[in-house]
Amino acid sequence: MNAHLESLSPAILWRHFRTLCNTPRPSGHEAALLVKLEQWAEERGLDHDRDAYGNLRICKPASPGFEQAPGVILQGHLDMVAQANANSSHDFTQDPIDTEIRDGWLKARHTTLGADNGIGVAAALAALEDDGIVHGPLEALFTLEEESSMGGALNLAEGWLEGKLLLNLDSEDRGQVYIGCAGGADVNVEAQLPQEPLTEDEVAMTLALTGLRGGHSGIDIHKGLGNANRLLVRVLRALDACGARLASYHGGTLRNALPREAFATIALPQDEVEAARSRVAALEADIQAELSGIDDALSLSLKIADEAPENALARQASRLLIAALHAAPCGVERMSVEVPDVVETSNNLGVVQLADGRFHLCALVRSLRDSATADMAERFRALFELIGAHTRVENGYPGWTPQPESALLQRFCELHHTRLGCEPEIKVIHAGLECGILGGKYPHLEMISFGPLIRGAHSPDERVEIASVAEFYGLLKALITDLARNPV
Template identity: 75%
Template sequence: MNAHLEQLSPRPLWRHFRTLCNTPRPSGHEAALVATLERWADGLGLAHDRDAFGNLRIRKPAAPGYEQAPGVILQGHLDMVAQANADHPHDFTRDPIDTRVVDGWLHARHTTLGADNGLGVAAALAILEDGALIHGPLEALFTLEEESSMGGALNLAEGWLEGRVLLNLDSEDRGQVYIGCAGGADVIVDAQLPTAPLEAGEVALSLSLTGLSGGHSGIDIHKGRGNANRLLVRVLRALEPHGARLVDYHGGTLRNALPREAFATLALPEDARSHAEARVAALEAELRAELAGVDEGLSLDLRPCEAPSAPSAEPLTAHASHLLVRALHVAPCGVERMSVALPGVVETSNNLGVVSLSAGRFHLCALVRSLRDSATADIADRFRALFELIGARTRVENAYPGWTPNPASPLLARFRRLHAERLGQDPEVKVIHAGLECGILGGKYPQLDMISFGPLIRGAHSPDERVELSSVEEFWTLLRVLVEDLATVKEEDLATLGAEDADRSCGAPSS
């Protein structure tokens, strides 16, 4: 499948990306891909090993005469976000990604593409097999479960990697290089809430909110797009005066993707149904007007459905339903604060990523991101204080540190010079409001000098994900020339790597 990918340029990179598209690899299901890559490495005679968590390392010795160059680590994650349109059945653990080219961009049909971070992985593999490339010692580090928990990086073995320079290939903007990122943490809320049978005169209604764009919960959080959980809770709040009680709720599938759809079942007095339908219609118009020019596809639908019959499907009590809706209505969501030190950069945000209610069991998973660990802790504490009021339990999981920018990085100076020479302009130096693995890796390997760059990807974490083909060629060119340039540096001179260009990198990052 996806044979057309091998006709794209650069062919070695796209051939590997075809393998990634044809090998299912959602978070937690990377084993088949790891085995495939190990067989590939064996075929080239490349050494490979795994750490205790399962992260994969493939090594290639330096080209003859370049043994004294500093070791370079090419780093990316193997897993991809699994998102499909609701009307498109796709089993991400079994089905390949079906790709197509449209107007110079590569898309997937109705699912995420996996360019995040498949193109970075494919580029690292193509570098490893490039027999004509001049290079020092190379390590390719492929981590697991980045999209679901940062598990691979958080559990990476210490004292395992040998390189001194790390090139993270997980950025999504051409003409930019990243030297810092936000840290984050998952905030998990659980509760068992009281239920009561349907009352005489109550009917069941199905409420849905669909058609939003979704996107990356860090990179796209400031763009004003709709969050399906936030908006459907707003609708539920508006229906409270009509006597609505929640039966169940399902919104969002991943804590790091802006939720595009949310669905609820309500118990409502029959004589309030027409008023509720009118209110929902009015709210649809209001919300569409608010999102005009940003997120145009919102659709609200309220219709009768089969009444729950099993005791396990009873609606919440009126009191519990009101408390839950009100708590969700005021829960932190979206941009909390913009950075003062880095104008234009989001400092702190929160995504109400996954919300569910079934048989009285409530579950919420939010992803907090911040350039300040103290702000992450504060939002987690606000969740705890808020949801304790309805008897819920709150915990924080998968916390990871941010990546502190180093504008004076010698590696950055080297990259900026090469970018200007090859492309005729300086790259923008950026800090990203997303969870690159560099912060975690730098904590485990503080000697590493790191940058992150990549091709132009849009719509990551949603079925609108796409990559600009010309930017992949540009990315490949930069990666090759940087690897070759680093091969000319001796290990003992690493501290002054790029010193002749250091004045290009001493200012604050642009935003």
């Protein structure tokens, strides 16, 4: 499948990306891909090993005469975000990604593409295979579960990597180089809430909020995109005046993707049905107007449920839960003063679920300041303690502190100017690159991050500009050679 990818240039890179597309690899399901890459390394005569967590390293000796050059680590993550449109039956654990080319961009049909971070992984593999590159000692580090928990980086073996310079290939903007990133943490909230049976004068109804674009919960958080959980909770809050009781809820699938859809079942007094429909219609119009020009396809519906649940939350429990969700931080909390036009602290209400009285919330807090990450998580704890919920803060990871005087950065900028005729923009990203974690385990590393132009990451709109991939790979090859010939 995806044979058309090998007609693209550079063929050596796109051939590897085809392998990635044809091998299912959502977070936690990278095993089959690991085996393929190990087999490929053995066929090429390249040394490879895994650490205790399963992260994979493939090594290539230096070109003759360049054995003393500083070792370069090419780093990316093997997993991809699994998001599909509602009408898609795609099984990310079984089915290959079905790609297509449109107007100079590569995208997938109805699902995420996996260019994040598949293009970076493919570039690292191509560099290992490309015997035309002059290089010092090369290591390619492929981590696991970056999209779900940063698990691979957090559990990376210490004292394992040998290189001095690390090139993270997980950025998504042409003409830019990243030297810092936000840290973050998952905030998980759990509660068992009291339920009561539906009464004879109540009717079960379903609320559906669909049509949002979604996106990356870090780099897209400031763009004004709709968050399905935030918006449907707003509707539920308005229906409190009609006596609605929440019976079930499902919104979002990943804590690091802006939720595109959310669904709820409510118990509503029969004599309030028309009033509720009127409120929902008014809110749909209001929200559509608020999101005009950014999320124009929002749809909100209220219908009689096909099957009525036996129970819904007790009236007070329902009111308190909806109130807490409505008050929970969501979106941009603060912009950075030190780094203009960059978000400092944010939160994404990524996954919200309620079934049989069991409530679950998973939010992702990000910040350039670790203290602000901790404080935002504590605000969640304080808020949801008010309704008797238990909060756990997990998978915390540090930010990546910028080093603007880095010799590696200066070399990259000079090479970028020589090859492309312009200086790259030096950026700090409001997203969780693995560099902060890797730097904590290997403090001696100098690191930069760069990549091709990717848009819509973490959503079915994900796409990569084909021309930018060739530019990215050419820059990577030139940098590897330059670092061998002119060590920093």
